Amino acid sequence: MLVREIGEFGVIERLNRMVVGRGEGNEAVRAFPLLVDTGDDTAVWQTGEGRELFTTDTMVEGVHFTRKTTPWRELGWKAIASNISDVASMGGLPTYALITLGLPPETMVSHIEEMYRGMLEIGAEYGMGVVGGDIVRSPVFFVTTALTGVAQRPPLLRSTARPGDAVGVSGWLGSSAGGLRLMLNSEIAEGPDATGEAADFLRNAHRRPAPAVQAGQVLSQKGIETAMDVSDGLVDDLGKLCAASGVAARINASAVPTHPLLRHQFPDECLSLALGGGEDYVLLFTGPPGVVGPLIPQLGEGSAVIGTVVSPEELGGAGRVAVLDDTGRELSLSGGGWDHFEQTGAH
């Protein structure tokens, strides 16, 4: 069996079974009991006075970014941002990062320095430090960040959602995907980049996402137990959260928050971008409606209640996510966009 036959997630699942099962010799360590292992946004263990978080994320050139859509400084910012977002989604604060660079020998040194400037910028912004790393020769450019963090309170998990919970998000969705689409469109047309306020806002959302550390702190302080970050797209990520919790969820399409400038630039596609686009790095969370509702004004701009957790039976299985329009009809994903189910009346 080849990796391409089962995909990265298939490989992860098989390896997780080996690791979590412990059957093949993965011992718990002596000193610090593990609270969360593979399957959530970060690993977590108990230390004497608190909880330590640990996560890693990699960007490979040509797979996760291109030089056209992501300038070097922004690549540095993003390579750390995705990790800070994982720490934020557990209700933690980021502390220290190690950076591994795989460098083809023909890489310009000034590009790497520019990337590091972006890393130091986001480090300063979020109070975390780059403290070392490793540089290796490689036929393809890649950058891996490993990040530690701390949490004063129990971590926010993916596995604790319950039927009846409200589903909330901590900010606008789809802006990053809108920025990427804008850049890819101009690339395909070989035209200049789009200009104007909306184009600038969307490109910036893609290139300099702001991890929701503050929102994670608020959720954790207010007693929310379930959260993850939206990195692969809202429906996809909510599906993972539901699968981990053994539940399902309904989303109200009209409640999904999209920024006015995204709606301006992509009036027809903004819902699809918000439901399916990744790298927004807002937090997705669930909790009792009476807790979630009053929380919303304390989170970032765009935060909203977008749906409800239901039992798996109600939607045909754990991990199922249904997107409904205002009349309660279910939308479906077809050809990359979200629409009403086709009425195939011709048959």
Add this chain to the structure above:
Amino acid sequence: MLVREIGEFGVIERLNRMVVGRGEGNEAVRAFPLLVDTGDDTAVWQTGEGRELFTTDTMVEGVHFTRKTTPWRELGWKAIASNISDVASMGGLPTYALITLGLPPETMVSHIEEMYRGMLEIGAEYGMGVVGGDIVRSPVFFVTTALTGVAQRPPLLRSTARPGDAVGVSGWLGSSAGGLRLMLNSEIAEGPDATGEAADFLRNAHRRPAPAVQAGQVLSQKGIETAMDVSDGLVDDLGKLCAASGVAARINASAVPTHPLLRHQFPDECLSLALGGGEDYVLLFTGPPGVVGPLIPQLGEGSAVIGTVVSPEELGGAGRVAVLDDTGRELSLSGGGWDHFEQTGAH
């Protein structure tokens, strides 16, 4: 300027200046003061009850290993061993690891599972746990390990060696390089692998190196302050330690410990393999002769005092390492081997 013009170490040096200088915005984090950053084997910071260690290391196929010299299970072992060795060299114990895999789509899943078995084996052996990671698509196979650790006592550093210190090592040197040479020789000759006790021992030394965690504990308990692990080769690594400390060192060639089976297999090359070969993962340390001498019997097999730290003036600069024969004549590196300086009497 290209990476190939200044090499990986040149890039590291430039990036370290950006990071350590903090001029461009790398802030110290709020809660946990940093004790050691870039430039030693691991980063270290103070936590409430102790010290946390953090390190990372990467292996790229075709650059750091080939499938011929390193079977998958052993690749998993080695990918974690080099990180445990870094933690050991600071006097720490390994705790938790995250594994990042860059996988070409044509990779066999069973190979990855076999690699994980090796990771779980070394985890069980050293009481540390694999707790997650990341899998990405990549045109080249790579594996990055990020490892945390803890230390009860102040970390062993590279920067604290003083003139007059004895230089010690915690075990045999050159065995891993001997194993690699054996395998490359049989590959070049397209013959079968060498057999016999010596060949088995050397191949195993290359494929399943045993990080010196126990030795690191002993050194730290007995008041040694200066150590690093031998990963790039004895002379090379001792040079780095001396440069970090602003000192120089003399090594007595006849005191460098080589295993009887290495001497048996490579009677002429064993000294060169011990001085220049990497991946032995024994600890290299310095301290007052009255402390180092009595320590040796408490370390692993092969441990020995091999030389003396001297002032940089005595050898013409900080970081200089001189290798001497029994008569006090200096040996030099030429054509990949260590010999007496050539007497070019023909001129």
